[in-house]
Amino acid sequence: MSEPKRNIPLLRLAWRNTRRNTRRTLLTVAAVAVAVAASIFALAYVNGILDNMLDTYARTESGHVRLRAEGYSKRERSLPLHHNLPHLSETLAALRAQPGVKEALPRIRTMVLVDGVDANRPGLLLGVDLAREEGYLNPAAMVTAGRLPRAGYAELMVGRDFARKLEVGVGDTLTLLGQTSYRSLGGLRATVTGLATTGLGHLDATLLLTSLDQVQAMTDLPDATTEILVFADDFERADTLAAALARAVQPVLGSTVEVLSWKDQGPLIRMIETTKPLMGVVLFILLLMASLVIVNTMLMTVMERTQELGMLAALGMRRNNIVSLIVAEGAVIGLIGAVIGGVLATGVSIWLEHTGIDMTAAARSTTMPFQGIVYPDWKLIYTLAGLFLGTLTAALAALYPAWRASRQKPAEALRP
Amino acid sequence: MRLTITQPRALLFWKALLVLPALMALTLAPAFAQPSAREILERVDANMAIGTAQMRAQMTIQYREGDARTLEFESWAEGTDRSLMIFLAPARDAGSRFLRLEDNMWIYLPRVGKSVRIQGHMLRQGLMGSDFSYGDASENPSMVDDYDAVIERVDTLDGRPAHVLYLTGKKKDLDYPMRRVWVDAERGVPLKEERFARSGKLLKTSLLGDVRHIGDRWYPFRIELDNALQSDTRTTLQILDFALDIEVPAAFFTLRHLESGL
Numbered sequence: 251m252s253e254p255k256r257n258i259p260l261l262r263l264a265w266r267n268t269r270r271n272t273r274r275t276l277l278t279v280a281a282v283a284v285a286v287a288a289s290i291f292a293l294a295y296v297n298g299i300l301d302n303m304l305d306t307y308a309r310t311e312s313g314h315v316r317l318r319a320e321g322y323s324k325r326e327r328s329l330p331l332h333h334n335l336p337h338l339s340e341t342l343a344a345l346r347a348q349p350g351v352k353e354a355l356p357r358i359r360t361m362v363l364v365d366g367v368d369a370n371r372p373g374l375l376l377g378v379d380l381a382r383e384e385g386y387l388n389p390a391a392m393v394t395a396g397r398l399p400r401a402g403y404a405e406l407m408v409g410r411d412f413a414r415k416l417e418v419g420v421g422d423t424l425t426l427l428g429q430t431s432y433r434s435l436g437g438l439r440a441t442v443t444g445l446a447t448t449g450l451g452h453l454d455a456t457l458l459l460t461s462l463d464q465v466q467a468m469t470d471l472p473d474a475t476t477e478i479l480v481f482a483d484d485f486e487r488a489d490t491l492a493a494a495l496a497r498a499v500q501p502v503l504g505s506t507v508e509v510l511s512w513k514d515q516g517p518l519i520r521m522i523e524t525t526k527p528l529m530g531v532v533l534f535i536l537l538l539m540a541s542l543v544i545v546n547t548m549l550m551t552v553m554e555r556t557q558e559l560g561m562l563a564a565l566g567m568r569r570n571n572i573v574s575l576i577v578a579e580g581a582v583i584g585l586i587g588a589v590i591g592g593v594l595a596t597g598v599s600i601w602l603e604h605t606g607i608d609m610t611a612a613a614r615s616t617t618m619p620f621q622g623i624v625y626p627d628w629k630l631i632y633t634l635a636g637l638f639l640g641t642l643t644a645a646l647a648a649l650y651p652a653w654r655a656s657r658q659k660p661a662e663a664l665r666p
Numbered sequence: 667m668r669l670t671i672t673q674p675r676a677l678l679f680w681k682a683l684l685v686l687p688a689l690m691a692l693t694l695a696p697a698f699a700q701p702s703a704r705e706i707l708e709r710v711d712a713n714m715a716i717g718t719a720q721m722r723a724q725m726t727i728q729y730r731e732g733d734a735r736t737l738e739f740e741s742w743a744e745g746t747d748r749s750l751m752i753f754l755a756p757a758r759d760a761g762s763r764f765l766r767l768e769d770n771m772w773i774y775l776p777r778v779g780k781s782v783r784i785q786g787h788m789l790r791q792g793l794m795g796s797d798f799s800y801g802d803a804s805e806n807p808s809m810v811d812d813y814d815a816v817i818e819r820v821d822t823l824d825g826r827p828a829h830v831l832y833l834t835g836k837k838k839d840l841d842y843p844m845r846r847v848w849v850d851a852e853r854g855v856p857l858k859e860e861r862f863a864r865s866g867k868l869l870k871t872s873l874l875g876d877v878r879h880i881g882d883r884w885y886p887f888r889i890e891l892d893n894a895l896q897s898d899t900r901t902t903l904q905i906l907d908f909a910l911d912i913e914v915p916a917a918f919f920t921l922r923h924l925e926s927g928l
Contacts (some may be wrong), residue, residue: 370782433756437773439778
């Protein structure tokens with residue numbers, strides 16, 4: 251006896267079934283929505299933090315390409331001034347003339363001893379080209395009291411926490427002792443013109459910022475610097491740029507210069523780069539948790555509907571049809587939940603992309619280079635992935651309850 | 667044979683040693699078959715300790731990369747606690763001066779125009795980038811007061827017989843809690859020295875040479891110092907002029923004098 255082929259409108263049936271017990275459906279929809287929203291937002295948020303760290307690191311430490319004298323990096327901890335880059339103006343001109351270079355910024359950092367009220371305290375003296383650093387180190391944005399130091403004047407801006415420790419304020423004078431590039435003793439006596447908040451805890455507690463010329467004079471480095479940070483039009487192409495810059499400065503500095511793209515600097519960058527793929531794992535775990543909730547509610551659904559499913563089986567619905575029906579129900583619920591969660595997370599992410607999340611307090615208590623306000627970095631692909639994976643997970647999570655339902659014998663299922 | 671310090675000798679001997687010219691002490695020395703560690707140390711103090719002194723010296727810092735730089739300074743000292751040092755050359759360092767009064771040290775740099783007191787670990791940093799710390803450069807201690815000594819062995823250094831003494835600090839805050847000193851057996855002048863941290867880690871090695879007879883004592887005019895913690899340099903101090911028992915005005919070792927341009 252051959253059965254006539256029947257086309258069961260599974261999706262329509264599934265859609266109707268989801269509306270039969272609204273409370274149950276809403277519970278599952280909510281679970282999917284929360285999981286999808288959390289995943290999308292987490293991706294945007296973590297990406298935002300990593301971008302923030304890379305950006306902060308580039309602006310304060312690495313540049314997109316960094317030039318130093320050979321030997322400096324090996325002894326970086328002692329900030330060895332005797333490994334320096336001479337012919338600074340010529341070098342800067344050569345660098346700035348290169349295509350793809352947005353800015354080349356000389357900086358000198360050196361440890362100094364600050365003559366305090368009752369004790370000497372170590373500090374980090376940073377000399378920069380104050381005008382050109384706008385948009386990079388951003389000294390103007392750091393000023394919380396007073397004003398920026400001026401080029402050509404013995405003036406200082408002091409990290410806010412450091413100033414409190416030294417018990418100095420705007421208008422006071424500080425005496426600094428440090429090394430010269432000849433490893434002799436150098437000194438600087440300067441007026442505090444402003445207090446700085448960088449958003450980086452370790453800098454706020456040690457920073458003394460002044461104009462490059464002051465540090466050059468103190469350290470005996472006329473027309474020289476210890477490092478030049480180059481910022482590129484396209485930071486992703488820093489590797490190629492680094493090679494071009496090495497060739498460009500060769501006539502001036504010879505080959506005793508270390509030219510490194512940000513990608514080749516330090517373990518932090520490598521850590522950040524390896525963190526990105528890990529975000530997939532985070533997404534997976536969130537969806538796994540959501541799927542447990544879905545399995546739970548779907549199982550409940552199946553248990554409650556034992557009689558109904560038994561009836562369907564008794565009326566001749568095949569096992570695979572029952573499986574398909576319940577999986578389809580899972581998929582419908584998943585899609586509804588994913589859409590709600592997706593819309594929610596996308597909205598919130600985009601909104602926070604503009605307003606930012608104030609993490610100042612957290613940033614101050616860590617030595618990781620990230621600055622006060624984190625802007626989530628949302629991408630369309632996150633939402634699309636969330637929608638797809640949310641629906642898929644819900645459908646997959648329905649598989650087990652569906653299989654359970656299909657195993658029931660119609661007679662047993664119909665027994666009251 | 668290891669000899670520990672014997673009981674204090676008769677006070678009479680002590681006094682006698684102090685008043686006797688060093689040369690007399692030297693001629694007497696061989697009469698003692700084996701002087702005690704403390705006696706050797708006392709002879710070192712008699713040679714090295716100064717009442718007042720003035721010197722002009724050259725400090726050459728040799729870098730491992732091959733280059734070297736030479737600084738010249740003039741210094742005055744009174745007893746173990748007070749000294750003043752003024753750099754004369756090169757031009758970029760000329761006028762940098764250092765005043766030490768007991769455990770305090772002040773630095774005056776012409777560019778800064780104000781004296782800065784340095785304390786604590788800063789005193790252990792290299793003076794003008796040399797292997798000498800600020801503490802080393804101004805120290806003028808009495809070894810007998812600061813250390814207990816044992817004779818480890820008798821050695822020969824540059825053809826001269828030397829007692830090797832191992833010193834252990836009596837005070838807590840010494841820069842070098844342990845030292846090993848090779849003392850010229852005839853002249854009582856240190857020829858070589860190893861200075862250790864409390865942990866036993868070797869901090870500095872010095873070689874002393876160009877020993878000259880000045881007044882009633884022997885004095886090394888050249889010190890080569892190697893700082894184990896600053897491995898890329900080696901510093902040689904060569905005394906050019908040395909005058910002992912000079913007249914120093916009372917106001918000489920004062921902050922006002924340090925800051926007033928001398």
